[in-house]
Amino acid sequence: MALRTPQQYVESLRDGRVVYLMGKRVPDVTQDPILQICIKWMAMDYVMQQDPKYQDLVTDLNEQGERVSFVFKAQKTRDDLMRLREIVKLWGRVCFGKPSGAKFVGKDGLNAVTVVAPRVDRAMGTHYADNVESYRRFLQENDASLALAMTDVKGDRSLAPSKQKPHQDYYVHIVEERKDGIVVRGAKAHISEAPLSNELIVVPCRAMKEDDKDYAVSFGVPANAKGLSFISAEPEMKEPGNFFDYPLSASVYINDAMVIFDDVFIPNERIFLKGEWKFAGHIAHMFGNFHRLSAETYKAVELELLAGAAALMAEYNNVEHVAHIREKLTWLANYAEATEVLGRAACEHCALETESGLVYPNPMIANIAKLYFADNWHQGTKYLQDIAGGIVATAPAAADYYNPETHDYIEKYLGGKEGIPTEHRLRLIKFIRDLGSSYEDVITLHAEGSLAAQRLSIHALAEFDRYKAAAKRAARINDGSHDPIYSQLPEFPPAI
Numbered sequence: 001m002a003l004r005t006p007q008q009y010v011e012s013l014r015d016g017r018v019v020y021l022m023g024k025r026v027p028d029v030t031q032d033p034i035l036q037i038c039i040k041w042m043a044m045d046y047v048m049q050q051d052p053k054y055q056d057l058v059t060d061l062n063e064q065g066e067r068v069s070f071v072f073k074a075q076k077t078r079d080d081l082m083r084l085r086e087i088v089k090l091w092g093r094v095c096f097g098k099p100s101g102a103k104f105v106g107k108d109g110l111n112a113v114t115v116v117a118p119r120v121d122r123a124m125g126t127h128y129a130d131n132v133e134s135y136r137r138f139l140q141e142n143d144a145s146l147a148l149a150m151t152d153v154k155g156d157r158s159l160a161p162s163k164q165k166p167h168q169d170y171y172v173h174i175v176e177e178r179k180d181g182i183v184v185r186g187a188k189a190h191i192s193e194a195p196l197s198n199e200l201i202v203v204p205c206r207a208m209k210e211d212d213k214d215y216a217v218s219f220g221v222p223a224n225a226k227g228l229s230f231i232s233a234e235p236e237m238k239e240p241g242n243f244f245d246y247p248l249s250a251s252v253y254i255n256d257a258m259v260i261f262d263d264v265f266i267p268n269e270r271i272f273l274k275g276e277w278k279f280a281g282h283i284a285h286m287f288g289n290f291h292r293l294s295a296e297t298y299k300a301v302e303l304e305l306l307a308g309a310a311a312l313m314a315e316y317n318n319v320e321h322v323a324h325i326r327e328k329l330t331w332l333a334n335y336a337e338a339t340e341v342l343g344r345a346a347c348e349h350c351a352l353e354t355e356s357g358l359v360y361p362n363p364m365i366a367n368i369a370k371l372y373f374a375d376n377w378h379q380g381t382k383y384l385q386d387i388a389g390g391i392v393a394t395a396p397a398a399a400d401y402y403n404p405e406t407h408d409y410i411e412k413y414l415g416g417k418e419g420i421p422t423e424h425r426l427r428l429i430k431f432i433r434d435l436g437s438s439y440e441d442v443i444t445l446h447a448e449g450s451l452a453a454q455r456l457s458i459h460a461l462a463e464f465d466r467y468k469a470a471a472k473r474a475a476r477i478n479d480g481s482h483d484p485i486y487s488q489l490p491e492f493p494p495a496i
């Protein structure tokens, strides 16, 4: 099939999948007005693949000479990574800061198992690399939308998967082995766009010990597999089509759903890990490495929106030149550009995984970038809300603006600087409310891993021996230790 049209993607969702939304099973996901928000957002991937203006960027020829989605090819050079950044940036700019999700997270899971499967095969004599390659071909040929299901529901966070109480299903695990495959049970949480994807790639979310070997499992599964069901995330916005009051949340609903695996059968050829517990952490770690590129690229785009909304509101209220407003706008511009530069630097200084030949962003820079943008988001929205004023929380609804009885009052009293239409100011106020929602707060903080995860990585990667050698040299501590950089430097101050 190779490249699909948006219509083909939408049609493919009529496959008997089990999706719940706000208390009801949805008989046909393509007909539900709230799920359609997610579908249309995901469909932008297919729209851009068909558009001659973008096709050369977002698609490429595979080894068989078929035109496929570029993101389903394995990225092997720095230029590939820079191109991937351009694609994510484009998706993000088109979709108001949230890159179209048809393959956005899934591609990083696919790359993670591409790297780890040969390691497992070499150590354990398995054949997972062949399964991964076949799956990659399947995804390319069917131009499938692919979600990534990593985060288990986890239960008691202090207990290992196999030690959970009162049940053992807080992490997805193997409950039965058959000749032709395995049966899995458990649940994953916050799985972006999963209910509207064709496929899910399932990976472990942490390192495992031997007792947890049944939880060391990875596979690809179609969204309509028997036993699989999706409980949609409650949408923040309940009025589809109301782009005035909900400019962002009526346009993008990522549906980060709970995915239930109620004894789902996975055939052997779709399995990428089955009990080789030493490698569970490898997959989780490699997913993080690949996914940093996606996170940092789109977040820099979203920060353009944050800084832009603040600057526009300052202009509409005519306070652009006030000292404390300028200071906050400067901070927001710095925040956006620093995130962009860090994300780009991570790709320019990319790491090579020698066995698979895949490249991924420099882990140290990528973790710094992720920690930087996530840790500062609330400061950014605080500045935005400060500049915008209390009206962000108290503005009347679009219906009041359009009601002839109240329109003129709103038009007259909610104006800003002379010459700025009240409607523009009101629309911006609504956008600022959407941008400062608790959904935006939490996705920035937690999606792609909590702050503690980045801090752990940065601490593990930090070259403390080099830092110590620098300090020892300046403090003139000679304890006989050797550092490849600092021990070779000329004496300072010079003996002249």
Ligand SMILES: Cc1cc2nc3c(=O)[nH]c(=O)nc-3n(C[C@H](O)[C@H](O)[C@H](O)COP(=O)(O)OP(=O)(O)OC[C@H]3O[C@@H](n4cnc5c(N)ncnc54)[C@H](O)[C@@H]3O)c2cc1C
Pocket: 105, 148, 149, 150, 151, 153, 154, 157, 158, 189, 190, 191, 192, 193, 256, 442, 443, 446, 447, 448, 449, 450, 451, 452, 453
């Ligand atoms: C909008 C959104 C979209 C997402 N999309 C996806 C997706 O598509 N696919 C996917 O797989 N995941 C997805 N995630 C999940 C995301 O990766 C997790 O939210 C994140 O890893 C944090 O896990 P958690 O939510 O279970 O929080 P928790 O693990 O409960 O963490 C809460 C706090 O407790 C701390 N903590 C937890 N356990 C321990 C421990 N043992 N020791 C010390 N501290 C601990 C954490 O550091 C954190 O500070 C998404 C999340 C969000 C919010």
